């Protein structure tokens with residue numbers, strides 16, 4: 001059932017996206033039929049030679065050469081079509097997997113090791129998805145081969161059927177090996193993921209500095225080698241078991257073949273079997289061995305294809321399950337942002353990262369979120385941005401309940417800049433413009449966003465301004481400093497001019513003091529514009545100089561709001577916020593140092 005579903009999906013996709021190659025592959029099957037007739041023609045040639053029938057010998061030789069030439073051409077045409085098809089269909093599925101992964105509605109699956117293991121196997125095996133038509137054709141070729149060989153074998157001598165029966169263990173080993181392969185894939189997924197991650201760590205240019213300073217190349221190499229060994233160990237075990245099974249099946253086959261051919265030679269000496277029958281039988285022993293091994297390999301390919309297609313369908317179903325059918329049209333029926341008892345727990349965690357957060361923000365409010373590392377600030381920002389789903393509680397903006405609408409529609413109304421922003425190596429105008437795709441080609445709007453993100457300096461510093469290619473790995477590409485990349489990420493977040501909510505999660509962490517100052521002014525301006533349009537700004541930050549300008553400050557501790565109010569109120573309350581603020585205002589010193597030396 002699973003196999004049929006997998007085949008239906010893969011074959012229909014292959015025929016649809018590569019019709020010419022799918023038909024071209026059939027040439028190989030025709031080549032198989034022609035080449036199988038070669039053995040028969042060779043037997044005719046030998047028999048004619050034995051009789052001294054020169055005319056028949058010449059005819060058989062000409063036909064044989066013709067058959068060989070035609071079968072070669074057919075093989076070549078079929079093989080090229082097969083390779084082409086494999087490439088096209090493989091790329092199609094690779095693209096689909098990347099697209100589905102990138103459009104999963106929320107981030108939760110990406111935190112789940114089981115999901116990541118499945119995805120790892122799928123990516124490792126995705127080549128099998130391009131092999132559907134190929135595998136089917138191979139099955140057809142083998143079937144044709146089996147029928148031809150059996151017909152020829154029976155015609156040569158009925159005892160050859162015993163040899164054919166002795167090839168059954170070789171074929172039946174196919175499903176056994178397929179089960180072993182499935183277990184091996186599951187056992188090597190996690191160490192495989194680790195080995196690849198460690199390999200990626202060593203190669204990434206971004207890690208080059210720390211690797212050298214801390215001398216990490218050696219230890220990483222050792223770890224990577226250990227992970228690779230753990231990854232390969234189940235595969236090695238599989239190879240040993242498979243070879244042993246293959247050897248056993250070959251012993252059975254060649255044992256039976258030796259007995260039958262010996263028996264025929266005995267009869268030939270007695271004059272009851274002709275030379276042509278013996279020649280054909282000897283040739284067919286190798287053929288039989290080949291087709292049975294091919295069938296076994298094809299059973300393995302079909303099983304692997306079915307497993308991989310099963311994983312692909314699992315990914316599609318997961319995406320469908322997560323993409324609950326909710327309205328995509330948002331009709332604001334109120335104003336402001338309301339969070340009621342919002343909790344969030346990461347998959348597999350034993351405690352909530354955000355606990356019972358309730359908040360009411362009027363349109364145009366600038367909210368600052370502060371707290372120590374791990375307090376839950378980024379998680380709260382991601383919940384509001386709609387890239388995570390609260391485990392309980394509600395988020396309502398402009399009267400729209402986040403849980404009642406399509407997540408991507410919610411995110412259309414939001415803009416964001418994150419501390420670990422992406423360095424999109426596109427043209428500068430695109431890197432910024434993609435913050436609002438429909439407006440990305442409008443250079444005036446892009447320039448406005450650049451100004452709002454205080455990134456004019458970056459645009460002025462690169463050779464072709466907005467048309468500069470970013471990333472030194474590309475022709476004429478330039479690289480930027482960490483702060484310059486961050487300014488472009490902030491500009492990107494300014495592309496949507498009037499979102500309901502703008503989330504800025506520590507966007508100034510890599511910036512110098514002057515740029516930060518400029519940015520505060522722009523934020524204030526954006527917030528003022530926002531007040532007109534109703535945009536609510538959520539600013540996660542560790543810098544209290546920014547916080548002071550916010551309308552409302554919340555202090556998070558272990559996921560809870562422990563204090564809230566305007567900056568002046570919180571300072572006056574002299575609680576946790578005031579403590580953190582004063583600490584930063586003085587400049588942090590270790591508590592072991594005497595107080596007098598601080599100022």
Ligand SMILES: Nc1ncnc2c1ncn2[C@@H]1O[C@H](COP(=O)(O)OP(=O)(O)OP(=O)(O)O)[C@@H](O)[C@H]1O
Pocket residue numbers: 111346347349353371372373374375376377378379380
């Ligand atoms: N992907 C994740 N999976 C599991 N737990 C996570 C994940 N990301 C964060 N956490 C946990 O959730 C808690 C809150 O993390 P969060 O990143 O929201 O804190 P934060 O206040 O933004 O910290 P920082 O100031 O260091 O950026 C932490 O205890 C953290 O260990």
